[in-house]
Amino acid sequence: MKRTYEEINEKIKKGDVVVMTAEEVIKVVESQGLESATKEIDVVTTGTFGAMCSSGAFLNFGHAEPPIKMQRVWLNGVPAYTGLAAVDAYIGATELKENGDLDYGGAHVIEELIAGKPVHLRATAYGTDCYPRRSIETYISLKTINQAYLYNPRNAYQNYAVATNSSDTTLFTYMGKLLPNYGNATFSSAGQLSPLLKDPLCRTIGIGTRIFIGGAKGFVAWEGTQYNTTVPTKNGVPLRPGRTLAVIGDMKEMSTEFIRALYFHRYGVSLAVGIGVPIPILDQEVMKFASLSDKDLFAPVLDYSLQSRNRKPLKEVSYAELRSGSIELFGKKVKTSSLSSYYKARVIAEKLKKMIEEGEFLISRPVQPLPEERSFKPLDIRSKEEV
Amino acid sequence: MVKKKYLLSFTPAIVNEPLTYKMIKEYDLLVNILRAEVSERGGRLLIEVEGKPSQMNKGISFLKDAGVEVRELNEYVNRDEDRCTDCGACLSICPADAFEMDKQTWKVLFKGDRCIACGLCIDTCPPRAMKLRIW
Numbered sequence: 001m002k003r004t005y006e007e008i009n010e011k012i013k014k015g016d017v018v019v020m021t022a023e024e025v026i027k028v029v030e031s032q033g034l035e036s037a038t039k040e041i042d043v044v045t046t047g048t049f050g051a052m053c054s055s056g057a058f059l060n061f062g063h064a065e066p067p068i069k070m071q072r073v074w075l076n077g078v079p080a081y082t083g084l085a086a087v088d089a090y091i092g093a094t095e096l097k098e099n100g101d102l103d104y105g106g107a108h109v110i111e112e113l114i115a116g117k118p119v120h121l122r123a124t125a126y127g128t129d130c131y132p133r134r135s136i137e138t139y140i141s142l143k144t145i146n147q148a149y150l151y152n153p154r155n156a157y158q159n160y161a162v163a164t165n166s167s168d169t170t171l172f173t174y175m176g177k178l179l180p181n182y183g184n185a186t187f188s189s190a191g192q193l194s195p196l197l198k199d200p201l202c203r204t205i206g207i208g209t210r211i212f213i214g215g216a217k218g219f220v221a222w223e224g225t226q227y228n229t230t231v232p233t234k235n236g237v238p239l240r241p242g243r244t245l246a247v248i249g250d251m252k253e254m255s256t257e258f259i260r261a262l263y264f265h266r267y268g269v270s271l272a273v274g275i276g277v278p279i280p281i282l283d284q285e286v287m288k289f290a291s292l293s294d295k296d297l298f299a300p301v302l303d304y305s306l307q308s309r310n311r312k313p314l315k316e317v318s319y320a321e322l323r324s325g326s327i328e329l330f331g332k333k334v335k336t337s338s339l340s341s342y343y344k345a346r347v348i349a350e351k352l353k354k355m356i357e358e359g360e361f362l363i364s365r366p367v368q369p370l371p372e373e374r375s376f377k378p379l380d381i382r383s384k385e386e387v
Numbered sequence: 388m389v390k391k392k393y394l395l396s397f398t399p400a401i402v403n404e405p406l407t408y409k410m411i412k413e414y415d416l417l418v419n420i421l422r423a424e425v426s427e428r429g430g431r432l433l434i435e436v437e438g439k440p441s442q443m444n445k446g447i448s449f450l451k452d453a454g455v456e457v458r459e460l461n462e463y464v465n466r467d468e469d470r471c472t473d474c475g476a477c478l479s480i481c482p483a484d485a486f487e488m489d490k491q492t493w494k495v496l497f498k499g500d501r502c503i504a505c506g507l508c509i510d511t512c513p514p515r516a517m518k519l520r521i522w
């Protein structure tokens with residue numbers, strides 16, 4: 001049984017498309033079998049809402065009178081990158097306010113902009129013949145500026161590590177607070193709802209795929225940074241952090257319900273981004289992967305007290321175990337915490353489902369597939385001759 | 388038997404007196420010290436007390452008579468519902484199991500009555516939804 005993008009979009013337009021969330025489809029496949037479920041269901045929706053540090057926004061402020069070629073820009077005291085044109089900037093989610101505090105950064109500026117709040121803009125310049133102004137101080141909001149779009153180079157990671165800590169001191173990491181002596185374990189993936197775990201080979205997700213991002217409709221722009229296909233698999237799904245997506249979306253259509261600034265104590269700022277990806281059920285293989293459940297999906301447990309890129313997993317655990325509230329490590333029961341919100345992931349998958357059912361969201365065929373083979377290279381100290 | 392939590396404030400003048408010990412011994416109360424602090428402004432003690440209601444009332448009166456400021460605490464930590472994203476980062480950190488994941492809705496439930504005011508959840512919460520109300 002085969003199905004095309006065009007057939008699905010026709011059904012969406014006619015209003016008789018059958019959509020299920022990645023969670024719902026698990027039960028349907030269990031009860032009526034893969035073949036019948038494939039025939040019945042056109043689209044499966046996924047969702048995830050977690051810390052995605054590699055995020056940021058491009059902003060165009062418009063021109064001042066007299067004009068300024070902004071050389072340095074601060075938004076609410078957070079530096080934004082201005083090595084673009086005169087009044088464009090990129091504010092990175094993890095950039096920190098310049099007062100030494102670790103707990104306010106680009107992510108907060110992005111959240112406040114999306115909330116419709118005024119944001120303080122300060123810029124300095126060296127002055128040119130066409131841009132004589134040397135400084136400006138004003139307030140901006142999403143209403144007053146031209147473009148404001150998120151461009152996130154690495155989001156929606158396909159799988160991630162489970163973090164724990166064998167040392168005898170508490171560690172403060174991007175995986176949250178890790179208690180001493182394997183006192184807890186934290187994980188991040190939405191498991192059975194996570195977009196790239198449900199289409200592990202990216203058969204339907206590629207450049208140009210229309211997605212849900214932060215409450216808006218956006219697109220997959222490119223392969224994400226650190227995209228990696230050379231990882232071991234189980235049930236055909238990567239067991240380690242694998243593929244990633246670079247995504248883009250209009251901030252003016254977003255909601256703080258799906259974009260949230262985060263602060264990891266003694267680590268820094270990050271941005272929680274809500275992403276949902278529809279998976280068109282083109283054939284039985286796509287459905288087989290889309291219907292894998294938390295008990296079929298596994299993540300590696302890593303000891304974050306080892307400060308090395310070469311740490312080996314202590315063991316592999318299923319998302320069903322992780323979500324049960326505890327895992328077993330060396331015969332000890334270790335409590336688990338999710339850092340991403342399964343509740344929000346579900347809201348996103350449901351919302352995307354409704355948008356498709358109501359004809360507001362069409363499925364797009366990728367303009368170009370993502371790479372089938374790509375390795376994740378380390379950075380070593382090399383001489384000029386060695387590179 | 389009842390169980391209550393109290394925040395005791397001692398002026399510098401009475402910090403040296405073993406008043407809590409006297410209360411425990413005299414009125415046969417089970418006391419669990421949750422937090423303790425001494426500074427130039429005096430001392431503060433957050434305790435959980437278990438005992439017969441009549442004994443407990445007498446014990447608290449004894450402390451008040453001795454010059455201790457006593458405040459019963461029912462809410463130690465506040466959750467900003469708007470900021471909470473229901474991720475669950477707090478679940479594995481809380482030593483008192485005051486947070487629970489509702490496996491139907493996948494929302495994080497906060498059981499304030501189990502909270503021992505340790506404050507460990509405060510800096511654990513990435514969206515900064517938890518606020519300590521005492522100290």
